[in-house]
Amino acid sequence: MSDNVSSEAVEAQFPEVELTGAMDAIRSKLYLIAVIAMGLLVAAGVAAGLHAKSIGSLEAYGATREMPWGILISTYVFFVVTSTGLCLVSSIGHVFGVKDFAPIAKRSVFLAVATIVAGFFVIFFEIENPFRMAVYNVISPNLTSNIWWMGTLYGAYMMFMAVEFYLLVSGRYKFAMVAGFLGVVAGVAAHSNLGAVFGMLDGREFWYGPFMPIYFIASAMMSGAAAIILFTWLGYKVSGEEMDEPMKRALKLTTKVGILLITVILFFTIWKFIIGFAGSEAKVRALESLLTGPYAFNFWVLEIAVGMIVPLVLFIKSRGEQVGTMALASAMMIFGIFFMRYDLVVVGQVVPVQYELNVTEYSGLLSYTPSAHEILVVLGGIGLAGLIFLLGEKAFGGHKSEAH
Amino acid sequence: MNQAQLPPEQPDSGEQRSVTEMERRQFLKLGLAVTGIFAGGTLLSAASVVDEVFASRQDFADRYPYKPHYSMVIRQDNCIDCERCMAACARTNEVPEYGYRTRVLEQVDPEARERKTEFIPILCNQCNNPACTRACPTGATYKDKQNGIVMVDSDKCIGCKTCMSACPYNARYYNEEKKSVDKCNFCFDTRLSEGKTLTACAAACPAGVRVFGDLSDPDSEVYKRVHDIEKAVWVLRPETGVKPNVFYTKG
Numbered sequence: 001m002s003d004n005v006s007s008e009a010v011e012a013q014f015p016e017v018e019l020t021g022a023m024d025a026i027r028s029k030l031y032l033i034a035v036i037a038m039g040l041l042v043a044a045g046v047a048a049g050l051h052a053k054s055i056g057s058l059e060a061y062g063a064t065r066e067m068p069w070g071i072l073i074s075t076y077v078f079f080v081v082t083s084t085g086l087c088l089v090s091s092i093g094h095v096f097g098v099k100d101f102a103p104i105a106k107r108s109v110f111l112a113v114a115t116i117v118a119g120f121f122v123i124f125f126e127i128e129n130p131f132r133m134a135v136y137n138v139i140s141p142n143l144t145s146n147i148w149w150m151g152t153l154y155g156a157y158m159m160f161m162a163v164e165f166y167l168l169v170s171g172r173y174k175f176a177m178v179a180g181f182l183g184v185v186a187g188v189a190a191h192s193n194l195g196a197v198f199g200m201l202d203g204r205e206f207w208y209g210p211f212m213p214i215y216f217i218a219s220a221m222m223s224g225a226a227a228i229i230l231f232t233w234l235g236y237k238v239s240g241e242e243m244d245e246p247m248k249r250a251l252k253l254t255t256k257v258g259i260l261l262i263t264v265i266l267f268f269t270i271w272k273f274i275i276g277f278a279g280s281e282a283k284v285r286a287l288e289s290l291l292t293g294p295y296a297f298n299f300w301v302l303e304i305a306v307g308m309i310v311p312l313v314l315f316i317k318s319r320g321e322q323v324g325t326m327a328l329a330s331a332m333m334i335f336g337i338f339f340m341r342y343d344l345v346v347v348g349q350v351v352p353v354q355y356e357l358n359v360t361e362y363s364g365l366l367s368y369t370p371s372a373h374e375i376l377v378v379l380g381g382i383g384l385a386g387l388i389f390l391l392g393e394k395a396f397g398g399h400k401s402e403a404h
Numbered sequence: 405m406n407q408a409q410l411p412p413e414q415p416d417s418g419e420q421r422s423v424t425e426m427e428r429r430q431f432l433k434l435g436l437a438v439t440g441i442f443a444g445g446t447l448l449s450a451a452s453v454v455d456e457v458f459a460s461r462q463d464f465a466d467r468y469p470y471k472p473h474y475s476m477v478i479r480q481d482n483c484i485d486c487e488r489c490m491a492a493c494a495r496t497n498e499v500p501e502y503g504y505r506t507r508v509l510e511q512v513d514p515e516a517r518e519r520k521t522e523f524i525p526i527l528c529n530q531c532n533n534p535a536c537t538r539a540c541p542t543g544a545t546y547k548d549k550q551n552g553i554v555m556v557d558s559d560k561c562i563g564c565k566t567c568m569s570a571c572p573y574n575a576r577y578y579n580e581e582k583k584s585v586d587k588c589n590f591c592f593d594t595r596l597s598e599g600k601t602l603t604a605c606a607a608a609c610p611a612g613v614r615v616f617g618d619l620s621d622p623d624s625e626v627y628k629r630v631h632d633i634e635k636a637v638w639v640l641r642p643e644t645g646v647k648p649n650v651f652y653t654k655g
Contacts, residue, residue: 057580058578063565065568065578066574068568068569068578069565069569127564128564128565128583132542132559132560132563133542136541136542136560137542140542140543141541142537142538145539145540145542147539147541148542151541197539197566201570202644202645203573203641203644280643353571353574354509354573357511357524358511358513359509359511359524360509360510360511360512361510
């Protein structure tokens with residue numbers, strides 16, 4: 001919405017209010033609307049998730065025996081990728097001491113916690129027996145399981161990040177740096193394990209191999225750069241304040257990180273295809289489903305164009321200085337990356353495991369369509385991340401940072 | 405394979421005794437060359453199944469010392485798709501309608517000379533190196549140390565479905581009633597532990613397709629069939645390295 005139009009409208013209603021006062025009134029009204037909208041999304045997600053639990057996933061969710069992982073897994077991946085990325089990109093400043101990155105630290109650490117919480121929200125409704133997980137992950141761990149390591153390390157990661165945020169807010173920067181370092185270590189370990197959850201499944205050729213853990217880390221940093229730029233811009237919209245020079249400089253550098261990581265992921269993607277086409281028939285069929293098959297729109301338009309190429313061009317054109325353009329590019333990236341995760345999870349399962357047996361039952365690609373329950377839980381997760389972000393902006397006064 | 409480790413020949417195979425091990429090996433190589441790869445690469449030579457499953461016989465027994473080592477040989481061309489195995493399995497193991505522990509797939513080759521359709525029964529392969537048990541976070545699915553069956557402890561299953569994604573045979577499904585992933589366990593709880601010698605599917609098969617027994621017992625039919633190198637024996641998806649205990653053969 002344009003500020004001009006809305007402020008005029010308000011002035012007409014309240015002619016006695018000063019212009020800035022009117023702007024503030026509008027802003028707080030919009031803020032309230034956004035908080036309520038996010039809250040409603042969370043409520044819808046919780047309702048859908050609980051209803052799904054009561055009627056059973058077989059009926060409520062679109063995932064099947066052949067394709068057991070659907071949009072809830074991919075959305076979980078989306079959130080934890082973003083969280084890890086926020087942690088890694090911002091750690092350049094608050095852990096590794098590059099001062100120019102320091103202004104983005106507090107908001108990034110806060111958002112890293114917000115997004116991992118949103119990830120856990122979604123996975124809670126995906127896992128059939130989450131309460132058993134809490135018990136048996138502790139008393140009956142399987143140390144060869146990537147899922148076990150991922151869950152445990154992400155638990156530790158969330159704790160370190162929360163502690164780091166508390167220390168940043170209370171101004172204890174030395175200790176915050178230690179907590180932040182532990183967060184980075186746990187985050188990298190957890191996130192590469194998440195890649196290995198897929199990469200170690202030797203029966204699923206689209207995923208199998210050492211590519212996934214590496215790709216996950218690089219792709220996390222790409223997501224992190226986008227999230228930092230978008231949410232910093234949004235944070236300033238919430239407060240209505242002008243960005244100061246150090247913050248502008250931090251965003252300019254983050255844009256450079258974004259440009260670098262987009263090109264890295266493009267490079268990875270190109271080689272994934274070239275090498276994949278030299279592989280088995282099953283793998284080739286999966287890659288074809290992205291290039292020319294049912295996932296071609298997702299791949300070319302959402303992943304490549306919206307998620308990477310257009311943002312890359314916008315980033316370069318903005319010279320890291322036009323924050324609005326950079327925020328737009330970042331929003332496009334985050335939107336595209338959501339589908340990047342979706343395709344990663346879904347396309348890994350579209351070729352049946354018995355495909356090369358040449359049997360009638362498994363001669364073609366499998367298909368998966370998210371159910372209404374699944375989509376609502378996903379929206380609930382998005383709402384939760386948005387809600388925590390919005391509340392955090394007010395509660396922590398726009399995450400202003402003193403130099404440290 | 406070390407020839408010195410080959411077991412002595414059976415005393416009743418009088419004719420075969422005249423064939424030396426070396427000649428057998430030669431014959432095997434010949435057979436490999438003759439049979440080659442058939443039906444989209446699903447048929448492997450006996451040589452490869454020996455390599456896949458038996459690094460060498462002694463190595464194999466040392467590494468997978470299950471006793472009994474439950475195993476199944478499927479005589480694929482005998483299957484007529486009557487699906488009595490599936491019905492018997494569902495009845496015995498309370499398998500709900502939306503799931504299955506075993507299934508019969510249909511393979512059609514329009515260019516084959518006479519018979520163009522074959523049926524391929526599938527079930528959990530009770531792998532020696534299972535992808536599912538490695539992936540399970542809580543050890544809810546595990547390989548029984550005694551008999552090598554891949555079991556599920558339903559109480560520990562968190563329902564993350566990683567085992568379902570990991571399984572190269574699509575042998576697992578989520579059972580809503582048990583609140584756990586469910587799969588074939590060779591009827592261990594429902595039949596074997598009660599003293600029965602066959603699984604429900606093997607007992608129900610009218611065509612003798614499913615040969616069930618103890619791979620560690622040289623007198624068992626499964627042992628004899630798996631070690632009959634003059635007949636092609638193969639496994640599904642050997643490239644995954646899971647070393648399955650369900651073998652396929654013809655005749």
